[in-house]
Amino acid sequence: MRKRLSSMDTAPDGSNLAGVRHIILVLSGKGGVGKSTISTQIALALRHAGKKVGILDVDLCGPSIPRMLNAHGQDVHQCDSGWVPVYVDQEKSISLMSIGFLLERPDDAIVWRGPKKNAMIKQFVGDVAWGDLDFLIVDTPPGTSDEHITTMDALRPFNPMGAVVVTTPQAVSIGDVRRELTFCKKMGLPVVGIVENMSGFVCPHCTECTNVFSKGGGEELARHAGVPFLGCVPLDPLLTQSLEQGKDFIKEFPKSAAYSSITSIAQQILDGVTQGS
Template sequence: MSSVPDNAPTHCPGTQSEDAGKASACAGCPNQNICASGVSAGPDPALAEIRRRLAGVRHRVLVLSGKGGVGKSTVTSLLARALAARSPDINVGILDADICGPSQPRVQGAAGEQVHRSGSGWSPVYVSDNLCVMSIGFLLASADDAVIWRGPKKNGMIKQFLSEVDWGDLDYLLIDTPPGTSDEHLSVVQYLLGAGGAGDAGDAAGGGATGALLVTTPQELSLLDVRKELAFCRKLRLRVLGVVENMAAFVCPKCEVVSSLFPAATGGAARMCAEGGARWLGALPLEPALARACDAGEDFLRDHPASATAAALAPIVDQIIAECEGPPS
């Protein structure tokens, strides 16, 4: 009888199967080569190190989107800034897991910074006293360098980010992922859940994953892919904290008239959440000033505290904190 790990993806053939490491379900799995070799190597030794590294991280939140261009990295940045601004005692970290398209260094105003390595591991780049960032963008010789890697090398980089970065004590670690449900997503979830113990999705003692935050835009084209993200989370037993609808309306910077650029023909994210059993956290507008702030690496919430985005973001952050701190709803 095949042995299937508790945190294995759906349709995993098991380590004792003849198809171990060769089946289509094995593609992108961090343990694919081990299973295919037929050698029982036991648990990945990196899992213990990941657990140790994340022992001081209270909440680990993955930010997911099914489609590119929905503003996932912008929402991650806004959420990190908002959490850090709540109190100087709240420590926040961002892990930029988008290996081929890292954007957090620029969005956080840290482009050109270098990562320092010491006996305790890689030190993330601090953009403020209680907000730090780690990204492959800090490891490239030039911002124009292309990362042309296959899945296994991406998985290895993500493993390094989780097992070799000195995250220290954090209240929130936000993991900014690329669009889709591919190698990077499987690696992050499996490493976190594997380090947290079988079936342990939110182990506060290290490892585990608190949950996922899904980002979408109102139009059906984006909602179709978000439904796939919901299915991805259910298959991997990853708790969904909620869904944020980004770019729900355009706020004119001159007349402040609100216009709908992406009509929600089918009811938008709110209706999708009602039908799919997910929590709708709220909607964020599209503001030109926010786009300029991201390009310039400026703190939009600090510079525009009375903006429509700041007003809409506050209750979303309240709900995310409540979901992370309280029992699963």
């Protein structure tokens, strides 16, 4: 941890979230389903829809979003209200906070017990000066453990819009995500909808779709649980390329296989805001 940011003396009071209109948590019961990918792409799609978006990366042991948005290596500064998030674009329409910005070296591991993780999450929630945002996307670690409970307890006073729950099509993933839906119910967190990620591979040459990991499990789970199904995002080499290079996939590849899926998910989120207002 960089020494100038190692102090956790400030008690978070949540006032920095006063200007945030809608908070969405991205959850899944297991790792490797692409929560960070979905978080970044929803944020980019909402930005292209004219919204001002923040991303809070509370995956303390796997902070990958700074690289996905080509923001790694940036410094976090302090102001009177707390920490200033890193702005991803010149227009300051996407802001980001991640523990990845606080490490001395990118390969440093976070070897912390639960209380220290929980303290950092509380500070992230209370001490980041987000300013006015239309949406705050919270990217969470896998599971339903201490970090999730701490995040929910810290955000509950601000009435989160709900959770986008990410799964992959195969039965093992669906089983774990079913537990995540139970977590949402126990925590009183509405489910915005389920996203089935890695849903088939669309060949970039012939456009034929191959269901590498089966198909339809996410939609069936949504139907069974009585929650919205937001859509399927296929395996797309162009999306992978964008994430590796920190490019804006929504801007760079509007004709790609995953583009329409991601923009449709973002539009359903916007429609939900309109219907709830």
